[in-house]
Amino acid sequence: MKAGKSLFRRRPIGGSNAGMTLLELLLVVAIMVVVAALAIPSVQRTFSQQALKKGADRLRVAMGQARVKAIRHGEEYAVFLVPGGSYFNVAPFRQFQEQNTFAGRRQPTADRGLQSNYEDDLLPKGVLFVGSEVAADARAAEVMSSLESGGALRTILFYPDGTSQDARVVLQNEKQATIEVQLRGLTGIAKTVRSAENSSE
Numbered sequence: 001m002k003a004g005k006s007l008f009r010r011r012p013i014g015g016s017n018a019g020m021t022l023l024e025l026l027l028v029v030a031i032m033v034v035v036a037a038l039a040i041p042s043v044q045r046t047f048s049q050q051a052l053k054k055g056a057d058r059l060r061v062a063m064g065q066a067r068v069k070a071i072r073h074g075e076e077y078a079v080f081l082v083p084g085g086s087y088f089n090v091a092p093f094r095q096f097q098e099q100n101t102f103a104g105r106r107q108p109t110a111d112r113g114l115q116s117n118y119e120d121d122l123l124p125k126g127v128l129f130v131g132s133e134v135a136a137d138a139r140a141a142e143v144m145s146s147l148e149s150g151g152a153l154r155t156i157l158f159y160p161d162g163t164s165q166d167a168r169v170v171l172q173n174e175k176q177a178t179i180e181v182q183l184r185g186l187t188g189i190a191k192t193v194r195s196a197e198n199s200s201e
Helices: 016-073 093-099 143-151
Strands: 077-081 090-091 130-132 153-159 167-172 177-184 189-194
Touching: 016 077, 016 090, 016 153, 016 167, 016 177, 016 189, 077 093, 090 093, 093 153, 130 153, 153 167
Parallel strands: none
Antiparallel strands: 077 090, 077 153, 130 167, 167 177, 177 189
């Protein structure tokens, strides 16, 4: 080895290595963009599913409250909900019969929701009631026939003996996924069923 020569070569500044570093940075950014583009729909779908489940849970809680209040107060309570909307409420059915309104507020319709001071009176954003079936029974036949003519509300009755009408309510999110809440009249207990998998929760 010749004297005066260094054992290590100095890397040139601003040479081809700097260009490669910039190329690598652009490649990393491109990969991150692709990963984000693939991940965002999955994240949105997860949030939509969570909102759907939360909506079903809120409705089940409202049904449970209606059943407990009917037993405690010895009178019929009802869960009122707006088909095609997100509004629902629990109230004594007597109050609806007398005033045809909720505590002096306007009765909601399918295309005009009712603003509420209580968050639990509304389904999560993007979740709507898209279907419902309520079985008529001897105690509710006359009442339900009079309400159907109005067409604004779906009413599910709960009785002082702890029973209710048989009912099923379908909720849908923005991704068109659905979840179903089923109410068994004999016990007045509601359960959630995922329509896609058809499995109980």
